[in-house]
Structure formats: structure tokens, C-alpha cells
Amino acid sequence: MEPNGQELTRWKIHGERLVDDTRRDRVSIASVELPDGVKFEQWVFRIRPAAMMAVLDDQDRVLMLWRHRFIIDRWVWELPGGYVNPDEDPAVTAAREVEEETGWRPLDVEPLGSLQPIIGSADAENRLYVARRSEYIGEPADINEAERVAWIPLDTVRDRILKGEIVGAASQVALLHILAFYR
Template sequence: MTAERGGSKLTQWTIHGERVVDESRRLRLSIASVELPDGVRFEQYVMRMRKAAMMVVLNGDDVLMIWRHRFIVDRWVWELPGGYVDPNEQPAVTAAREVEEETGWRPRDVRPLVSMQPNIGNADAENLMFVATSAEWIGEPEDINEAERVDWVPLATVRERIEHGEIIGAASQVGLLHVLAFPPR
């Protein structure tokens, strides 16, 4: 298949089919039969996940984050709050709901920030990032299993926390670095 950009033809890979290996309500794992433009064929694992929505919640020079253990990589890390978008739910509503459930804070002035695919080479896992420039305390988090602690982290420490491996999630890094590079107005 070819497409055009700026007057030149772009050649795309051809997908000859995809067979499902496993499927749940949050994930579908399959194997795609792929052909490259030069005719070489191979199989590629493909993971398709539900959309996720996350939020950068700011309070002056601080950002709301959660400290949690991620068992897959066996690490304690700082992350932005977020979760999977429920069917028929708007992603901004998901992001705000997840902030409340995970932190006990209700974000205000929610706006879209950026959309990203953290592992585009073999996964379709769109992450929709939102930003809020303030929040109000509504009470203790609903889900005590989400985080060991919730804290307002100084934005000035984000780069150092990334360098020290405290913030390793791609979506958290993208959201934080985005607001540092392009502060919301």
C-alpha cells in the first residue's frame, strides 16, 4: 500500500492477517502476518489495549503524584494518576475520576494536553494526557490499593527524579516533561 506526502510516495507494510492469541476486557494479544515493501514476510506479536487517560494536576510549582510499587518491573515509582477509559466514557471524565479515586483530589479546569503511544512498535495502547491547573481536596482516596502515598511533588525535582529512576513510566515522563517545556497558561 502506498500513500503520498509532499509529492513523494511512501510505502507501507502490508498486513495479511492477524490471529488472536488471547483476549480480555483490557487487552488483546495477537500475531500479525506482515510483509515489508521488499517482499520479506514475518510474524509480529501485537498487543492492543484499551485507551488510558492520565492527568497532570498542578498546584503552583507542584504536581500531584502517587508513589506505588509496580510488580512487573519490581520497582517503587512516582506516577501521574490515571487509568483505563470505560466504554462510553469521555477520556477527560476518566482522567478526572481516576485522580479523585487515586488521590482524594478533584481536578479543576481540565484540558487536553497530549496523546501518545508509549510502545508503538508492537502495541496499540493510546494514552490521552490531560492537565488541570488546580484541585480541591475531597477526602481520603477511595482505593487504598492504588498508592502507598500521594504527594505534591515540586516540578523543579522532576528532572532529577527521572535521572534517579523514580519516574520511569513513559506517560508520566511525557506529561511532566510537556508541562515543563510548555507551561500551561
């Protein structure tokens, strides 16, 4: 019910047909009915939660990865992150991924929130964190993660988004949140 006492009208799900189930994703087709009686089928993707972190330094920069994403066949800047292991705290995942992918250990980690980047057809929660400090611990453990690791001035983020260099939803949300509330 809404706060004003009105009943909410929900879509009805008459069932889901499993298409594929892997260690990270579950894909199905749901039979759905809208409140006006219209029925249709909808692809549904249930993706393991992911965690990402924006690591900041005292020079107003953020630690980012320059990566090729084969699905869209583009080079893009992204925040470090990865899938949350079962029974692992998402903040631990985010910190571990930063270390593995960049060689930097995040300190003073705080939650920024979470988002669902494709909510119309997927449950793919992305948990976001920020670290205000870090320490260099050595070369990245996984050389396949990025072509380059760099500290990017926060003042260039909006322009990089406009130029299509930062396209990932979680990276954009975290960075724009930082620009709006953390400076």
C-alpha cells in the first residue's frame, strides 16, 4: 500500500521458464500480465551481485582502469570491482578487487549505496564504495584486468562521460555521486 492508503497494482507473474543457470547468472523467460490484462513474455536475468570502489587521493583524483570491453568493442575507463563471492561481504569484495586490479590497498572505506543498472530486465545489484585514502602495495595481481591503471583528475570526469570514455553505469553513478556530495 502507498502511504496515502491506495492499493498498488502489481504485475502478475504466471511463471518462469529457465533458459540457463550458471555460477554467475540465471536466465529465464517470465510469463507476465499487466494490470490491464495484457500478457507477454519477458527475458529475466538474475546476475550475481557486484561491488565497485572509487579510490580517491589527496590531489582530487580517482583511481581508474583503462579496459577493452569486447561486448561493446570499446576502450573505457572504469572503477575497479567484481562479482561478490558467496558469503563474502561486498565491501571486502570491493577492497580485494581494488588490490588485485590496481596494486593499491584502499583505506577508510565507506558505502556509497547500490544500484540496479538494468532494472527492467535484470536483477544485477551493484554495491558502491568509496575509499578516501590508499597505499601502494605493488604491481596488480591480475595483468588481464586492465591495459592501464591511472589516477584520473575528478575535474575531468564529466568531460570523459560526455566523450564516451566512462560508460559503465556503476562507474558513472559512483563518480557523479562523489562529484555532487564528496567534494
